[in-house]
Amino acid sequence: MVDIDWSTLGFAYSPTRSHIRYHWKDGAWDGGRLVNEDTITMSVAAGCLHYGQEAFEGLKVFRQKDGRVVAFRPDRNAERMQRTAVRTVMPPVPTEMFLEAIDRVVRDNIDYVPPYGTGCTMYVRPLLIGTGPQIGVAPAHEYDFLMMVMPMGDYYKGGIKPVRAIIFDDCDRAAPFGTGDIKIGGNYAASLLAHEKAHGMGFPVELYLDSATHTKVDEFATSNFVAIAKSGAYVTVKSRSVLPSVTNLSLQELSRDLGHAVEVRTVPYEELREFTEVGACGTAVVVTPVYEIVRGDEVIRIGSPDACGPRLQELHDRLQDIQFGRAPDPHGWCREIK
Numbered sequence: 001m002v003d004i005d006w007s008t009l010g011f012a013y014s015p016t017r018s019h020i021r022y023h024w025k026d027g028a029w030d031g032g033r034l035v036n037e038d039t040i041t042m043s044v045a046a047g048c049l050h051y052g053q054e055a056f057e058g059l060k061v062f063r064q065k066d067g068r069v070v071a072f073r074p075d076r077n078a079e080r081m082q083r084t085a086v087r088t089v090m091p092p093v094p095t096e097m098f099l100e101a102i103d104r105v106v107r108d109n110i111d112y113v114p115p116y117g118t119g120c121t122m123y124v125r126p127l128l129i130g131t132g133p134q135i136g137v138a139p140a141h142e143y144d145f146l147m148m149v150m151p152m153g154d155y156y157k158g159g160i161k162p163v164r165a166i167i168f169d170d171c172d173r174a175a176p177f178g179t180g181d182i183k184i185g186g187n188y189a190a191s192l193l194a195h196e197k198a199h200g201m202g203f204p205v206e207l208y209l210d211s212a213t214h215t216k217v218d219e220f221a222t223s224n225f226v227a228i229a230k231s232g233a234y235v236t237v238k239s240r241s242v243l244p245s246v247t248n249l250s251l252q253e254l255s256r257d258l259g260h261a262v263e264v265r266t267v268p269y270e271e272l273r274e275f276t277e278v279g280a281c282g283t284a285v286v287v288t289p290v291y292e293i294v295r296g297d298e299v300i301r302i303g304s305p306d307a308c309g310p311r312l313q314e315l316h317d318r319l320q321d322i323q324f325g326r327a328p329d330p331h332g333w334c335r336e337i338k
């Protein structure tokens with residue numbers, strides 16, 4: 001067993017026994033191999049270094065109450081990575097290969113899957129990169145698909161903490177017909193400066209409005225926008241430049257299970273002050289309540305700074321209960337590592 005203090009684990013990189021790596025050349029993927037070093041050697045002219053041919057994903061593996069080890073909806077991440085690959089002219093990783101990669105790399109690092117009861121999980125980070133040399137602007141001729149795993153701490157050790165969000169009107173993340181709906185490093189590079197500025201001002205998250213008009217909500221830098229309307233409906237954003245979040249999709253399905261209406265639609269900025277709860281949702285946190293949104297001199301107050309609203313708390317707990325095997329999994333979202 002590895003010697004890890006699960007109580008102090010955060011959300012940070014830590015090397016494990018291995019990652020798995022597949023290589024694509026001449027139109028086909030090889031059979032993949034487990035690699036013990038956490039470094040990579042590639043051409044100085046690799047396509048990912050020069051023209052940003054890089055896609056990634058993020059998902060979690062849970063050790064459940066009965067000891068089973070499961071990945072949460074990995075087929076969804078496989079599909080999203082395939083869409084990203086098509087958009088950035090890289091060879092898509094077939095779903096079967098993606099799932100096989102999870103099985104192999106998690107099995108090889110099984111002692112790094114945190115014990116049930118610690119609140120910790122194993123984070124899985126798939127990465128697809130153009131590694132073939134490419135100096136003229138064009139897709140590379142060779143690619144690597146890597147999947148690394150690392151144990152990750154319980155994000156909400158002391159209970160869910162609501163946060164403040166900020167909107168900057170001088171920084172956009174994704175162009176209207178750009179790449180906001182796929183998961184490439186470039187989207188995050190585009191938001192890093194605003195992210196650092198927000199952190200420096202004491203805001204853990206930034207909220208982006210649509211870049212064409214700055215009148216509609218898009219999403220947070222690393223998570224989707226969700227809200228509860230006065231009518232009780234679960235509201236989330238429909239936009240061409242938002243990343244389709246697996247967590248958001250799951251929360252929508254859980255909301256319907258609970259008998260609540262789900263609205264996936266345009267959310268005007270002006271509507272922000274109407275919501276009873278607002279949250280940022282994604283794999284790492286499930287949902288972070290947002291109690292205040294600041295834009296220039298304007299401050300929109302939504303909920304309590306001390307506690308998550310009841311509806312988002314319920315959705316958070318329901319999802320975690322399924323993920324950790326404390327409740328039935330009626331939709332078949334948890335896939336056991338074989």
Ligand SMILES: Cc1ncc(COP(=O)(O)O)c(C=O)c1O
Binds near residue numbers: 221222223224246248
């Ligand atoms: C921009 C962005 N939106 C939304 C999400 C949430 O997606 P998911 O729930 O699939 O983790 C993420 C995180 O992956 C993200 O980076």
